[in-house]
Amino acid sequence: MIEAGQHYKKKNMWKEVWRRLKKSKLALLGIAALGIFVFLIVFADIIADYDKMVITQNTAIRLQPPSGAHWFGTDEYGRDVFARIIHGGRVSLTVGLMTTLISALLGGIIGAVAGYYRGMIDNVIMRINDMIMGIPGILLAIAIAAALGPGIRNLIIALTISQVPGFTRIIRSMILTVIEQDFVEAAKAYGSSDPFIIGRHIIPNAMGPIIVQATMTVANMILATAALSYLGMGVQPPAPEWGAMLSDGKEYMRYSPYIVVYPGLAIALLALSLNLVGDGMRDALDPRLKN
Amino acid sequence: MGNWGDNVYKYVTKRILLLIPILLGVTFIVFSIMALTPGDPGRLILGENANQEAIDQLNQELGFDKPFLIRYLNYISRAATGDFGNSYRSDRPVFDEIFYRFPTTFILAAGAILLAIFIGIPIGVLSAVKQYSPMDIVSTVIAMFMASIPQFWLGLMMMLLFALKLGWLPSTGIGEFRHYIMPTITLSLPCAANILRLTRSTMLETTRQDYIRTARAKGAKERAIIWKHALKNALLPVITVIGINFGYLLGGAVLIESIFGIPGVGTLTITSIRMKDIPQTTASVLFLASLYCVIMLVVDIVYAYIDPRIRARYN
Numbered sequence: 001m002i003e004a005g006q007h008y009k010k011k012n013m014w015k016e017v018w019r020r021l022k023k024s025k026l027a028l029l030g031i032a033a034l035g036i037f038v039f040l041i042v043f044a045d046i047i048a049d050y051d052k053m054v055i056t057q058n059t060a061i062r063l064q065p066p067s068g069a070h071w072f073g074t075d076e077y078g079r080d081v082f083a084r085i086i087h088g089g090r091v092s093l094t095v096g097l098m099t100t101l102i103s104a105l106l107g108g109i110i111g112a113v114a115g116y117y118r119g120m121i122d123n124v125i126m127r128i129n130d131m132i133m134g135i136p137g138i139l140l141a142i143a144i145a146a147a148l149g150p151g152i153r154n155l156i157i158a159l160t161i162s163q164v165p166g167f168t169r170i171i172r173s174m175i176l177t178v179i180e181q182d183f184v185e186a187a188k189a190y191g192s193s194d195p196f197i198i199g200r201h202i203i204p205n206a207m208g209p210i211i212v213q214a215t216m217t218v219a220n221m222i223l224a225t226a227a228l229s230y231l232g233m234g235v236q237p238p239a240p241e242w243g244a245m246l247s248d249g250k251e252y253m254r255y256s257p258y259i260v261v262y263p264g265l266a267i268a269l270l271a272l273s274l275n276l277v278g279d280g281m282r283d284a285l286d287p288r289l290k291n
Numbered sequence: 292m293g294n295w296g297d298n299v300y301k302y303v304t305k306r307i308l309l310l311i312p313i314l315l316g317v318t319f320i321v322f323s324i325m326a327l328t329p330g331d332p333g334r335l336i337l338g339e340n341a342n343q344e345a346i347d348q349l350n351q352e353l354g355f356d357k358p359f360l361i362r363y364l365n366y367i368s369r370a371a372t373g374d375f376g377n378s379y380r381s382d383r384p385v386f387d388e389i390f391y392r393f394p395t396t397f398i399l400a401a402g403a404i405l406l407a408i409f410i411g412i413p414i415g416v417l418s419a420v421k422q423y424s425p426m427d428i429v430s431t432v433i434a435m436f437m438a439s440i441p442q443f444w445l446g447l448m449m450m451l452l453f454a455l456k457l458g459w460l461p462s463t464g465i466g467e468f469r470h471y472i473m474p475t476i477t478l479s480l481p482c483a484a485n486i487l488r489l490t491r492s493t494m495l496e497t498t499r500q501d502y503i504r505t506a507r508a509k510g511a512k513e514r515a516i517i518w519k520h521a522l523k524n525a526l527l528p529v530i531t532v533i534g535i536n537f538g539y540l541l542g543g544a545v546l547i548e549s550i551f552g553i554p555g556v557g558t559l560t561i562t563s564i565r566m567k568d569i570p571q572t573t574a575s576v577l578f579l580a581s582l583y584c585v586i587m588l589v590v591d592i593v594y595a596y597i598d599p600r601i602r603a604r605y606n
Contacts, residue, residue, distance in 0.1 A: 026432070131316030134580045136542025139560065140320075143576060146564045147327040223441050227546055230443055231561065246444060253447065254455045264444035272439035279435070 017208075020284040027280025033273035041089040048083035055079070055238050063256045072262040075245070076252055081259055085266050088240035092270065095152060096221040099159040100214050106160070107167020108210070112198050114168065115175030126172070129165045137162040141224060145233040155234045159221055170213055174206035181205075208285035215278035219271040226267050242267050302595070306588050310581075315367070317580045318573065322363050325569045331355055335567055336379050366573075376570035378563070385574035389556055393578075395465060396548070396555035400540045402471065403478035408533065410483040412526075415490025420517055422495060430487065437484035442543055446477040446550045463552035474551045478543060482536045489532050493525040500524075527598055534590030538583040 021027050040047065048054065058078035066073045072081035114125040132140070144158035178184065179202065187197050228234045229243030237244065242263045249259035332353055333346035350356055354365055369376070375385050418427040453473060454462035461470055497503065498521050506516050541557075548557035556575060563571035 026435075127312070128316070131313050131320060134313050134317045134584050135320065135576060136538055136579060136583055138539075138542045139545060139576060139579060142545065142561070143321065143324050143564055143572065144327075147324050149329070219439060223439075226441050227443060231546070231549070243441075246447065250447065253451055257451055260444075260447055260451070264441060264448065267444065268436070268440040271441075272436055275435055275439050 017281070017284045021280050024280040024283065026276050027284075030273040030276025030280065033269060034277060037089065037093075037270050037273065040086045041093055044083075044086040044090060047086060048080065050087060053080040053083035054087050054240055063252060063259070065256070066258055073256065073258045075249065075259050081245075081262055084240035084245060085242070085263055088242045088245060088263070089266065089270070091152065091235055091239070091241045092222045092225050092267070095156055095159065095225045096218040098156050099163060099221045100217045102156070103160045103163035103217070104167050104210065104214050107164045107169075108171050108203070110164070111168040111171030112175055112202070115172040116179065116194065116198055116202070122172075125168070129168055132161070132165045133169075138224060138227065141228060142231065142233065145228055150233055150236050152235060155225065155228060158228070158233075159224055162224075163217060163221070166217075167210075167213070171206060171210065174209060175202055178202050178205045208281075212278050212282045212285065215274055215281060219274035219278070222267060222271050222274070299592070299595075303588075303592060306591065310584055310588070313584060314577065314581055318367065318370070318577055319363065321573045321576045322366065323359075325567075325572060326359055328567050328569075330567065332379055332567075332569060375574045378571040379568045380563070380566055380571065385571050386578075388559060388571065389575060389578050392554055392556050392559055395553060396541070396544055396557060399471065399474055399478060399548070399553065399555060400537065400544055402475040403482060403540055404533065404537050406475060406479040407482035407486055407536065410479070411486025412490050412522075412529065415487040416494055416517065416522060416525075418487070418491045419494030419498065427491075431491070434484040434487045437480050438488070440481070442477060442481055443546045443550050445480065446474070446547055449473045449477055450551070465553050470551075470553075474547050474553060477551075478540055478547050481543075482540060485532060485536055486529060490525065490529050493528050494521060497521045497525040527594065530594055530597075531590055534586050537586050541579050541583060 044050075056079070060078060061070075061074050062076055062078040064070055064074045064078075070080050070082065072085065075081055075084070110125055114122040141158045141162045144161055145155055148154035148157060175198075184197060184201055187201055192200075225234060225241070226243030226246070229241045230247045232244075232247070235241035235244055237248075245263040246260055249256075249263070253260045331346070331350050332355055333348075333350035334341070336349060337346055347356075354362055357365070366376070377383060378385050378388060381388065414430050418430050421427050450462045450473065453460045460473055462473075464470055498517070503516060503521055506520050507513075511520070544555060545557035545561055547553075548555045549561055552558075556579065560572065560575040560579070562568075563575060
């Protein structure tokens, strides 16, 4: 009986969140823009052939301004900028999602342990956390990426390490607020095991803020990926990546500004749509703004 | 109020002492990261073609033949006496270079944070006072966009427009005031966006509090209510965000400096990371991290000082 009741209520909560999210025009705009990005990125292979348009160089058509054949123009090797952008989006979105997922998971486990058990473990975890957070995030990521060498895997590792402490801190403080509530007390009295209480009662109740944080982290990681690739750490040429496209195009931007305008716009719009969704989610989840 | 000064003194001392283990930890983290770097310093300094004997000898001199933990302890014990080693590249003490370049970075970061405060707080307040007005919607959307664009791209776009197309400002280098305009604005806009958004949301919350209603009821002027009663309370969380943003600025300066060719601590850090100049990298990151921690400490103290609720706890 209790199980069924809980299930019913939870479903209702997300329905309620969606109902309130729909009211925000900006959030809907964000969802629509995100949808377009995901569509272009998922079907990038069908829209533009990878070998022919993204990799193969053709100096006969280098640095051409935007036209019907090349919507965003061509770069210094005669490659189609639009094709490179939608294929490059794969890297940004993959790194953004992977980094966020892994760091939310790791941060979640570490934060949950710290917040639930308190005492000594909590102290040690949080002091180590403070140490990592003492280094400005982007600097930490740059140092790790440089030490590990280029490549998408190393990029994900570097960014993840810089993001875990933030998630640990948020999830720990969420747990500290949830744990005080009566239903956790009741579950303890009832004899539920610790992992069960954490997984069944605490995490679902802390989910809202975590989702908001995660959405914004994906946006920030897309920005960080571009920044690191711009510095030459991350994806290696000739594979397309938005930050790397900017750093290559910089030389030619005086007479061919479009090769730096469009990749940057792609980064900005993708990050913006994620932030709009995150912002809308935060308002929709805020119980004080109910009704 | 009597022993407030005493307690602050104790609090500050305690917090400064707490900085020591954190900075030791930061050193350890940076040291471990640099140890992941393939290759050894002897080869880096003498070059690929140097003979193996000379390389081995130099590695031994630098203590690089010892295990990681010993190297770390040696570093710490020498650092405690103020010796952070010499740069592999210039062979000069690492902090000479840092202190030489720091004023440039500081001017940039301080200018950017001040500009961000002057843009972010007033617009944030106006936005909240006129919630849902066209001005509020426009500034919210612009702020959202500013918080979402890659900072280095903003820098490139400004350079494209104001230096290459219009020719109003120099694109790179330092020297005159004109050189600082673009990098400072580039650094400050995303920060201003963060401050604006937070000021707006805390003001919205504050203006709905009972004491604001009381102030209105007793007939206080609307202008005084907003700018004195409400803003004073709404600013508390904003101060924390300003502190955090100042920290981001120091990190962000790394990229912006390299785009605008500014010889600050940021470019130094990037170059030494690239050249695998371990002593210089460790010292630069440690320096930026210490600065960040000190700023956060100052923020906490200011916070405690202006919030009577926290101040009361120390009496």
